[in-house]
Amino acid sequence: MKLKKSLFSRGLIISDIKRFWWVSTLYGIILLIILPLQQITVEFPIKDQWRRKEILDMLMLDNNSPQILLIYIVPVILAVLLFRYMHVSKSAAIIHAMPYSRKTLFFNHGAAGFLLLTIPVIVTGMVLTALQISTPLGEVYSLPQILQWVSLTLLFNYLFFAIAVFVGMFTGSAIAHIVFTYIFHVLPAGIYVLIGYNLKYLLHGFSETSISSQTWIGILPLFKLLGFEIEEFTVIYTVGYIVAIALFLFMAMILYEKRQLETAGDIVVFPVMKPVFKYGVAACGMLLGGVYFYHMANQSFGMLLFGYFISSFFGYWISEILLQKSFKVWRAYKGYIAYAAVVVVLLTSLSVDVFGYVRRIPQLGQIEKVYFGNYFGNWSDLDKAVEIGNSRVKYSDIYVIQQTENIKNIIQLHKALIQKPYQKEGMSRHIIYKLKNGRYLVRNYLIDETHQAPFLKPIYASMEYKIQRFPVLKQQAKDIETIEIEDSRTDKNPMILADKQDIEGLIQHLQQELREADFEEFSERNEGYVYIRIRDVEDRIVHYNLRKSYTSVIQWLQDKGYYEKIMLMPEEIESAVLIKGKVTTEYYYGKMMEDKAAKRVEIKDKQIIQKILETYSPYQHKRRNEDAIVVGFYLKNSPKYVWTQGFLFEDSAILQELEPYLKQLN
Amino acid sequence: MIEVKNLNKSFNTFKVLEDLNLHVKKGSVYGLIGPNGAGKTTLIKLLTGIYRQDSGTVMINGKSVFENENIRASMVYIPDELYFFSQYSIEEMAKFYASIYPNWNWERYERLKHVFSIDVKRRITRLSKGMQKQVAFWLGICIMPEVMILDEPVDGLDPVMRKKVWNLVLQDVYERQTTVLISSHNLRELEDVCNYVGILHDGKIVVETELDDIKSDIHKLQIAFSGEIPEAFLNNVQVLKRTQIGSILMLIVKGNKEKVLAEIKNANPVLLDILPLTLEEIFIYELGGMGYEIEEVLI
Structure with missing residues (x-):
């Protein structure tokens, strides 16, 4: 009569x-189709290096492969199917009236899940092995690589299965089981990103990168698989994931034993988790809705608050309805009031800056150095990035400020930025203080250069900054391989200078101009027509604008006789067309000239054309939306199309000379 | 055999069972009666160890039931709402039961094929509700149970099959001293099979009694006299109800049958009949004075 005490039950x-x-069978068939079958349909022998790599990538869980999708889906489906009996009241009653303890049930259903996940992978592995031994595919991959594929796939399968089983213990509904499982996978990253976004609107100067390193998101299995790199998958990950599998299963079993079976059909089965669910949905909904409404309404702070209210309100009530499985939930209004009160307190304390976050500026004495610039990189690798930046120069777009005078300038700028309320537009600039105690203080602002000119000027004018922004300032002719000069308005070939004397001559003048260049010259995102590309001996290329004001460079080009070979000359122009318009980026696409409705005047007078050519300028960010005369040039060799466009601003002197033409535009 | 003491169970804030006590003797057939929503199914799920009680004890053979594999190994539970694995035929389900119940009896299973006469190759979930119930009994009896717990068991069975099923269950009770607990909202249904009855009301067992006792204690009499009805002839009889239609007197009386009859015969009635009483009537008269609206409970 005594039962065997073994946990294992064959039945x-x-x-x-x-x-x-x-x-399991379906999974196996799909695996066989996307792996061995796809490999043998490749033409033999596989000589093509690229095909080889493609086949090998399949075994490396390359993220383009549908295998990844299978790992996301199959273990979750299996977990839901195997443990669905606890979610349905009928089956929960019958199964738990059988002579099994919950531990036994859990162990055996779990074991069945592992088995069903394992067999298709092993079978595929065996077929791959057979192919490896008997076909030319043996040259493409090795047996250890097949073993590696099998173990990696199983490891991820087991981890997704364990997580799905764990999540299933919290709910009494199969659909909620699926939904909660995927939410669980993305929740940590999602909350992190949402909080970052929201704080950016609420805390002037907040930078998402300052919370902590983003690298931990990459540890989460769902994201790990998304950009899977076999080289990065170290033993630590393997061990960590195995520990995670064991932990999730263990916790799932504990929860299963604590679970009350009458909760079958409920969205959340543990009473203690109900408020977590309810307020969690309200809070996540609030953060998401805030971001949505804020951007829908052109970054209006009022709409941010409205979004907070409306989405937390709906989040709260929808989760309450789900929890109670009834629409008569109005009694729960007190909970929402309490929630709203907490949120109001939090928002108020953020807006009056209780924590001093917005006002915080380190003392000069505390600062080791400052990173200043546009920063996209990985926070934890900042120093590395700057290091690369120093050699790769402009690509990192971040500048290191170490001179005391300049640090003072940064502090002055920072103080000025704090005074300004949140800007909607401008260049995104990070100010990252590296403090002497090893810590960082990170801020991010949108800077309107025109407004902040007095504070930006001394920084931009400093040699420390200029050298980093214009590496040519410390380059010598021997460091440089070639210099390429191109006028984008013409179809002339770019001129390439490789002669050391030419290079020497050009950079001397360019250095001279850049040293003298003042703030106005390079503060703006001014477009240019003529580019200088300097390629150094290590094959790194930096671009410079050849501005009209760089007269000594232009003079040098003319003296050398290069100027005509590079630049758009008045003789090449058939006609200039003027219309009235505004300064917008639309001019890029020649759209404005195509506007047939606009009144236009055509100029063929060579002298006038030359003057316009000398005066007109490309798009300038700071003058955007100003009224201006839009100029389009039609070239002799392609008279039908506008070859280049630009603007004559209302203050430019040439407008007086153009008076007779402009009259025709009215 | 089954001992329940001070059992409490709530769903969230709703109290379903409150300080409930229940006793079922070995080899008896216990009818658990109560209106819909009285908590019968909840009580049964506690008796089978599916639910965990908030407080109190549920013991079978002196052992706590919850999570007890050994008790369940010889216990059959047939719920109101049946569940079978979706792809399983009767035969496959039998094999499954055979693999998990230690006392499974194939011989019995074969013998019962004639009683139920359903093709064993058929998928259970494709059968009608009544047939599924038959399968549940069939398989349940084959595990050679010591305890059978049946929730509204004969719902959906035709009268012939009802009788067959009861016969099988009662046969087991007589032969193997199986203990049976049956719930129903209908007292009449259990009248013929139970020897004990417990009435569940407001989360408590309000009455628990042996049917033979109660049956031998209450009588319905029809009496007529040739002339006037004598004044004092009922002085020594406990009358629960008295109605008079013309010269015919209908009495419900309590007490020893022989004694009561002797007393009445002394008054020389021209007619004295003992009429059959339904169990329902017995309960209504017996319990009428207990403060419960017993008619409502028993409907």
């Missing part, structure tokens, strides 16, 4: 396999 496992073998 249970067989019944699971009998009922759910089809999931």
Whole structure:
């Protein structure tokens, strides 16, 4: 009469396999199709290096492969199917009236799940092995690589299965089981990103990168698989994931034993988790809705608050309705009031800057150095990035400020930025203080250069900054391989200077101009027509604008006789067309000239054309939306199309000379 | 056999069972009666160890039931709402039961094929509700149970099959001293099979009694006299109800049958009949004075 005390029950496992073998079989068939079958349909012998790499990538869980999708889906489906009996009241009653303890049930259903996930992978592995031994595919991959594929796939399968089983213990509904499982996978990253976004609107100067390193998101299995790199998947990950599998299963079993079976059908089965669910949905909904409404309404702070209210309100009530499985939930209004009160207190304390976050500026004495610039990189690798930046120069777009005078300038700028309320537009600039105690203070502002000119000027004018922004300032002719000069308005070939004397001559003048260049010259995102590309001996290329004001460079080009070979000359122009318009970036696409409705005047007078050519300028960010005369040039060799466009601003002197023409535009 | 003491169970804030006590003797057939929503199914799920009680004890053979594999190994539970694995035929389900119940009896299973006469190759979930119930009994009896717990068991069975099923269950009770607990909202249904009855009301067992006792204690009499009805002939009889239609007197009386009859015969009635009483009537008269609206409970 005594039962065997073994946890293992053949009957249970067989019944699971009998009922759910089809999931496993389907998984196996798909694996066989996307791996061995796809490989053998490649033409033999596989000489093409690229094809080889493609086949090998399949075994490396390359993120383009549908295998990844299978790992996301199959273990979750299996977990839901195997443990669905606890979600349905009928089956929960019958299964738990059988002579099994919950531990036994859990163990055997879990084991069946592992088995059903393992068999298709092993079978695929065996087929791959057979191919490796008997076909030319043996040259493409090795047996250890097949073993590696099998173990990696199983590891991820098991981890996704364990997580799905764990999440299932919290709910009494199969649909919620699926939904919660995926939410669980993305929740940590999602909350992190949402909080970052929201704080950016609420805390002037907040930078998402300052919370902590983003690298931990990459540890989460769902994201790890998304950009899977076999080289980065170290032993630590393997061990960590195995520990995670064991932990999730262990916690799932504990929860299963604590679970009350009458909760079958409920969205959340543990009473203590109900408020977590309810307020969690309200809070996440609030953060998401805030971001949505804020951007929908052109970054209006009022709409941010409205978004907070409306989405937390709906989040709260929808989760309450789900929890109670009834629409008569109005009694729960007190909970929402309490929630709203907490949020109001939090928002108020953020807006009056209780924590001093917005006002915080380190003392000069505390600062080791400052990183200043546009920063996209990984926070934890900042120093590395700057290091690369120093050699790769402009690509990192971040400048290191170490001179005391300049640090003072930064502090002055920072103080000025704090005074300004939140800007909607401008250049995004990070100010990252590296403090002497090893810590960082990170701020991010949108800077309107025109407004902040007095504070930016001394920084931009400093040699420390200029050298980093214009590496040519410390380059010598021997460091430079070639210099390429191109006028984008013409179809002339760019001129390439490789002669050391030419290079020497050009950079001397360019250095001279850049040293003298003042703030106005390079503060703006001014477009240019003529580019200088300097390629150094290490094959790194930096671009410079050849501005009209760089007269000594232009003079040098003329003296050398290069100027005509590079630049657009008045003789090449058939006609200039003027219309009235505004300064916008639309001019890029020649759209404005195509506007047939606009009144236009055509100029063929060579002298006038030359003057316009000398005066007109490309798009300038600071003058955007100003009224201006839009100029389009039609070239002799392609008279039908506008070859280049630009603007004559209302203050430019040439407008007086153009008076007779402009009259025709009215 | 089954001992329940001070059992409490709530769903969230809703109290379903409150300080409930229940006793079922070995080899008896216990009818658990109560209106819909009285908590019968909840009580049964506690008796089978599916639910965990908030407080109190549920013991079978002196052992706590919850999570007890050994008790369940010889216990059959047939719920109101049945569940079978979706792809399983009767035969496959039998094999499954055979693999998990230690006392499974194939011989019995084969013998019962004639009683139920359903093709064993058929998928259970494709059968009608009544047939599924038959399958549940069939398989349940084959595990050689010591305890059978049946929730509204004969709902959906036709009268012939009802009788067959009861016969099988009662046979087991007589032969193997199986203990049976049956719930129903209908007292009449259990009248013929139970020897004990417990009435569940407001989360408590309000009455628990042996049917033979109660049956031998209450009588319905029809009496007529040739002339006037004598004044004092009922002085020594406990009358629960008295109605008079013309010269015919209908009495419900309590007490020893022989004694009561002797007393009445002394008054020389021209007619004295003992009429059959339904169990329902017995309960209504017996319990009428207990403060419960017993008619409502028993409907």
